[in-house]
Amino acid sequence: MSNGKTQINRRTALKGLGAGTLAASGVLPGSLGFAQAQSSAPIKIGFQKHATGIGAAYGRWYDATTTAAVARINDMGGINGRPVEIVTEDDGTDPKRGAEVLEKFATQHNCDVAFGTLFSHVVIGSAPRAGELKLPYFVVSEGHHVASGMLNRYTLQPGITDVKSQVKSMAPFVGDNLGKKVTMIYPDFAFGHDHRDFFSEAIEAQGGEVVAKIAIPPTETSFTRYFPNIPRETEVVYHVMVGPGVLTFVKELGEFFGPSRPEIFGFIDSLEAVSINSPGLEFLEGTYFWEGNPRHAQANQTEFDKAYREAVGVDEMGASTADAKDVSTYAHMFGCWETLNIIKAGMESADYQGPGDRAKLIEAVEAMTDMPESMDHPQGPKRFNGKTHQTFGVQYISKVENGKLVVQHTASIEDGMYEDEVDYTTQSF
Amino acid sequence: MEFGPHLMLAALEGAVTAAILALTAMGLSIVFGVMRVVNVAHGEFYMLGAVLAWWVATVLGTHPAIGFVAALIIAPALVGGIAMVADRLVLKRVAYDADRTIVATIGMLYIIQQTTLMTFGPDARPVEPPFNTRLALPWFEWGENGFAMFWPWGLSTTSYKLFVIAAAAVVLVALWLVITRTKAGLLMRATQQDSETAQAFGVPVGRVYSLVFGLGAGLAALGAVLVVPIQQAHYLMGHDPLLLSFIVVIIGGLGSLPGTVIAALLIGMSDGIISVFFSPTLAKIIATLLVALVLVFRPQGLMGRAQT
Numbered sequence: 001m002s003n004g005k006t007q008i009n010r011r012t013a014l015k016g017l018g019a020g021t022l023a024a025s026g027v028l029p030g031s032l033g034f035a036q037a038q039s040s041a042p043i044k045i046g047f048q049k050h051a052t053g054i055g056a057a058y059g060r061w062y063d064a065t066t067t068a069a070v071a072r073i074n075d076m077g078g079i080n081g082r083p084v085e086i087v088t089e090d091d092g093t094d095p096k097r098g099a100e101v102l103e104k105f106a107t108q109h110n111c112d113v114a115f116g117t118l119f120s121h122v123v124i125g126s127a128p129r130a131g132e133l134k135l136p137y138f139v140v141s142e143g144h145h146v147a148s149g150m151l152n153r154y155t156l157q158p159g160i161t162d163v164k165s166q167v168k169s170m171a172p173f174v175g176d177n178l179g180k181k182v183t184m185i186y187p188d189f190a191f192g193h194d195h196r197d198f199f200s201e202a203i204e205a206q207g208g209e210v211v212a213k214i215a216i217p218p219t220e221t222s223f224t225r226y227f228p229n230i231p232r233e234t235e236v237v238y239h240v241m242v243g244p245g246v247l248t249f250v251k252e253l254g255e256f257f258g259p260s261r262p263e264i265f266g267f268i269d270s271l272e273a274v275s276i277n278s279p280g281l282e283f284l285e286g287t288y289f290w291e292g293n294p295r296h297a298q299a300n301q302t303e304f305d306k307a308y309r310e311a312v313g314v315d316e317m318g319a320s321t322a323d324a325k326d327v328s329t330y331a332h333m334f335g336c337w338e339t340l341n342i343i344k345a346g347m348e349s350a351d352y353q354g355p356g357d358r359a360k361l362i363e364a365v366e367a368m369t370d371m372p373e374s375m376d377h378p379q380g381p382k383r384f385n386g387k388t389h390q391t392f393g394v395q396y397i398s399k400v401e402n403g404k405l406v407v408q409h410t411a412s413i414e415d416g417m418y419e420d421e422v423d424y425t426t427q428s429f
Numbered sequence: 430m431e432f433g434p435h436l437m438l439a440a441l442e443g444a445v446t447a448a449i450l451a452l453t454a455m456g457l458s459i460v461f462g463v464m465r466v467v468n469v470a471h472g473e474f475y476m477l478g479a480v481l482a483w484w485v486a487t488v489l490g491t492h493p494a495i496g497f498v499a500a501l502i503i504a505p506a507l508v509g510g511i512a513m514v515a516d517r518l519v520l521k522r523v524a525y526d527a528d529r530t531i532v533a534t535i536g537m538l539y540i541i542q543q544t545t546l547m548t549f550g551p552d553a554r555p556v557e558p559p560f561n562t563r564l565a566l567p568w569f570e571w572g573e574n575g576f577a578m579f580w581p582w583g584l585s586t587t588s589y590k591l592f593v594i595a596a597a598a599v600v601l602v603a604l605w606l607v608i609t610r611t612k613a614g615l616l617m618r619a620t621q622q623d624s625e626t627a628q629a630f631g632v633p634v635g636r637v638y639s640l641v642f643g644l645g646a647g648l649a650a651l652g653a654v655l656v657v658p659i660q661q662a663h664y665l666m667g668h669d670p671l672l673l674s675f676i677v678v679i680i681g682g683l684g685s686l687p688g689t690v691i692a693a694l695l696i697g698m699s700d701g702i703i704s705v706f707f708s709p710t711l712a713k714i715i716a717t718l719l720v721a722l723v724l725v726f727r728p729q730g731l732m733g734r735a736q737t
Contacts, residue, residue, distance in 0.1 A: 053551070217709070217710075221663075222659070224442055225709065228438055228583060247555055248659070273552070
């Protein structure tokens with residue numbers, strides 16, 4: 001029975017007091033282990049996650065890898081004795097929302113740095129805001145926009161290679177083993193345009209020729225309509241597709257060709273989070289894929305890859321240990337693991353204490369060069385270019401044999417190098 | 430690809446689009462014809478059909494054909510049921526007022542979309558077709574011995590896509606038979622013609638409205654169940670069908686069912702053919718331009734009755 005007035009009785013008052021005391025004393029789980037730190041306030045890393053929108057499949061796995069990487073860092077004592085806290089915000093795989101999210105990280109959540117964006121159009125839409133907010137922005141994107149000079153000194157990509165170096169490493173293998181007349185199928189936005197422009201350049205340098213360039217909107221759901229534009233004289237179909245429709249894309253590609261298909265070289269992006277053995281994908285047997293990181297554990301698997309899979313929760317087929325049908329975005333998510341370890345190394349090298357040291361942090365990362373294969377870098381060795389803010393690494397070419405991706409060739413770091421197009425270190429903060 | 434085979438492929442792709450579009454737009458058209466309200470959440474009922482089809486197929490987990498047939502029956506029925514509940518809870522309360530219904534159905538759109546996002550998730554998930562063989566299609570050319578058949582590279586369709594076209598035709602015929610030959614159809618047509626007089630004659634107009642709203646949503650869901658083995662179930666997939674359904678219903682004439690079918694064929698085929706020869710964006714531009722022209726020169730649509 002209510003009499004219209006709020007009743008504060010003894011019980012509620014005591015409950016409130018108790019809760020208040022607990023909160024005020026700051027007894028948070030985990031904080032007790034960091035008592036020796038100069039400041040036990042956590043280092044806050046803003047994770048710009050594609051939780052919804054066309055990048056959602058990647059967002060989920062980026063989140064899982066980030067959580068595992070941070071757990072490992074905190075188990076090892078955190079950064080400069082301070083625990084790492086991840087603040088996650090959904091950018092909806094939307095450029096405008098991405099810029100708003102960075103604003104939230106800088107002003108509302110007081111994050112030290114931001115990290116984690118994948119889709120190129122979102123990176124391009126968000127990075128200028130990071131520059132304005134003077135917020136270090138570590139992207140895990142593969143786009144060439146960082147190294148092209150389009151962005152700013154606050155944006156770095158130290159944990160994952162970019163498309164220009166990927167396709168440069170692939171072109172010799174494609175030209176020598178598969179064919180010289182290539183039809184390219186790619187998504188019609190920045191990432192796809194990088195593939196179109198740089199692979200054309202690279203295959204022409206090998207004496208090859210791109211006979212057709214087919215651009216598909218990333219939100220497309222029906223793909224058969226594009227395939228009649230593949231010229232009859234095509235020797236190799238080069239495909240890279242992103243978005244929720246990728247399984248339909250690969251399936252319809254197979255349906256279109258039937259038994260008389262040309263050689264096919266795809267980027268595993270077309271099948272990230274999709275099982276190679278899905279119904280309708282049988283035609284992929286004998287085709288080739290670029291893999292950022294081999295999804296299926298290879299015969300020469302390193303101890304680092306083994307421990308990394310265990311930490312993140314994927315099995316030797318690259319699927320979740322909790323659900324074998326839940327395939328991960330294995331070729332990309334390692335970028336989150338490695339980038340977080342680089343942030344840690346950079347903060348320790350710069351003796352980072354707080355947001356006032358952001359410029360020092362960037363300079364410390366710019367000074368990094370060779371990063372050997374290790375538990376911090378399980379995908380392989382890296383070489384970071386401090387001037388272009390872009391890292392270079394090894395690339396893997398796999399062939400589908402009996403339903404498994406088997407690495408045929410590993411391109412070296414040098415295979416993917418190209419001339420510097422910018423020197424961010426000459427720019428002021 | 431040479432022009433002839435290219436056109437054939439474009440026509441087949443257009444036919445699949447037209448088939449699904451006819452079912453989906455028919456749902457919207459029936460709702461508008463009988464209830465005189467615009468259902469902005471129509472695309473979300475379509476999406477729900479696809480999502481529920483995935484759920485049924487996954488829960489059953491048996492041979493894809495059984496899962497698919499079960500989904501074909503269960504998903505539209507469930508979506509129709511949800512729509513009927515929405516009608517009782519929401520649309521009745523706003524007394525089917527035109528503006529309020531638009532706002533209310535926009536609200537329903539967001540609720541359905543976000544609930545699906547929170548439960549089903551943001552990933553696209555596939556449903557296996559009950560059967561799917563690639564069918565190479567022949568083309569003709571003049572040889573030394575007169576007409577000869579040959580099999581051009583890439584000219585093909587799948588048995589499932591042909592099934593979709595046939596199934597949509599069957600459903601439309603069945604719908605026409607129900608509307609013209611059964612008592613339920615008679616009640617619907619009476620309510621459409623003049624709901625007040627129909628009520629005076631003892632037609633339970635409120636119940637007819639609920640059933641019609643459910644039927645409209647069920648038709649959209651049926652279209653989605655048919656298309657989901659070709660595409661995948663995704664929480665944002667209702668957006669395009671909503672736009673196209675509106676275009677079809679306006680061009681065909683609000684309230685005219687034959688007009689809807691003709692317009693669906695027109696838009697579906699032209700979308701398919703223009704998409705294959707030029708680009709999908711151009712196809713959408715042309716479809717929208719057609720709507721603008723219709724609204725200017727023949728506002729009642731192809732077969733709608735002129736309003737005085």
